[in-house]
Amino acid sequence: EVQLVESGGGLVQPGGSLRLSCAASGFIFNDYAINWVRQAPGKGLEWLSFISGSSRHIYYADSVKGRFAISRDNAKHSVHLQMDSLRAEDTAVYYCARDVSDHIGDSYFNIRFDPWGQGTLVTVSS
Amino acid sequence: VLTQSPGTLSLSPGERATLSCRASQSVSSSYLVWYQQKPGQAPRLLIYGASTRATGIPDRFSGSGSGTDFTLTISRLEPEDFAMYYCQQKGTSPRYSFGQGTKLEI
Numbered sequence: 090e091v092q093l094v095e096s097g098g099g100l101v102q103p104g105g106s107l108r109l110s111c112a113a114s115g116f117i118f119n120d121y122a123i124n125w126v127r128q129a130p131g132k133g134l135e136w137l138s139f140i141s142g143s144s145r146h147i148y149y150a151d152s153v154k155g156r157f158a159i160s161r162d163n164a165k166h167s168v169h170l171q172m173d174s175l176r177a178e179d180t181a182v183y184y185c186a187r188d189v190s191d192h193i194g195d196s197y198f199n200i201r202f203d204p205w206g207q208g209t210l211v212t213v214s215s
Numbered sequence: 216v217l218t219q220s221p222g223t224l225s226l227s228p229g230e231r232a233t234l235s236c237r238a239s240q241s242v243s244s245s246y247l248v249w250y251q252q253k254p255g256q257a258p259r260l261l262i263y264g265a266s267t268r269a270t271g272i273p274d275r276f277s278g279s280g281s282g283t284d285f286t287l288t289i290s291r292l293e294p295e296d297f298a299m300y301y302c303q304q305k306g307t308s309p310r311y312s313f314g315q316g317t318k319l320e321i
Contacts, residue, residue: 124311134250134258134301136311148310184257198245200305201263208257 091115091204093123093185098209101175105213109170111185111206118166119143122188124202125159125170127181127211135181139188140168175213182208217302219314227321232289234317236302241282246305249278249287252316253298261300262287289319297321 097109111123125137138159139148147159158171168185186202216239226232236247244265250258260269262278265285275290289296302314 133316134252134303134313136303136309136313139310150309186258198243199264199267200246201248201260201269202250202258202303203260203269205257205259 091187093187093204093206095183095185095206095209098183098211100212100214102215103176103213105175106171106173107175107211109172109183109185109209109211111168111170113166113168113187116187119163122146123161123168124186124188125168126184126186126202126205127179128184128208129178129181132181137183138170172211175211177213180211180213182210184208217304217312217314219300219302219317221317222315223318223320225320226292228292228294230292232287232292232296232319234287234289234300234319236280236285236287236314238283238285238304242285242304242306244281244285247278247280247285248303250301250303251296251298252301258301292319294321 092114094112101107119142122141124139127135127137137150137153140159140161144161156174161168184205186205189203190197190200218237220235247265249262251261252258261272261276266278277288279286297319300317305311
């Protein structure tokens with residue numbers, strides 16, 4: 090079974106740091122990019138970051154660029170999100186999601202996120 | 216930017232639901248995705264490539280559209296279909312974005 094499991098969430102003070110992890114199983118981990126997406130309480134989905142299978146390509150949303158850093162350890166089938174300088178508005182459930190696509194040669198299409206982990210709650214408060 | 220409408224859709228089981236997702240710029244159909252999210256759960260993939268149902272998704276769910284206008288249709292609502300629905304696109308910067316969601320309620 091393809092599965093992603095997040096961990097590392099919790100309560101942190103404003104200005105603090107937290108490191109989230111996403112453990113993957115059931116698929117060839119190196120072959121897939123992974124994304125982080127968050128959802129503030131009662132709000133919609135916000136894409137945060139992408140890391141390719143080789144870690145060669147990394148992207149961030151403007152809202153977290155310079156504060157968050159994504160990385161992966163292919164030997165341990167895990168992806169991490171290092172979150173620094175946390176703010177109250179970073180309070181959310183954080184999901185990791187596998188980036189799936191079809192491709193012919195170097196052309197990628199039918200991109201989708203599947204599956205998603207169950208999420209981990211990050212609360213930034215004093 | 217993706218704009219979903221309506222914000223809330225109130226219908227009854229057995230009725231037909233039509234959810235809209237409008238993009239501010241033309242989107243490749245290959246990059247338009249729909250997800251369903253129930254309270255306390257992670258989003259679940261429904262439709263990708265604008266019209267292809269994901270594995271295990273019932274055929275009462277269908278997607279259509281092109282360019283800037285996309286639609287998710289649920290032909291006959293079942294009780295378990297009442298949930299939040301989000302559309303998503305792949306862009307350039309940011310790489311991905313979501314619509315604000317449509318709440319489908321009884």
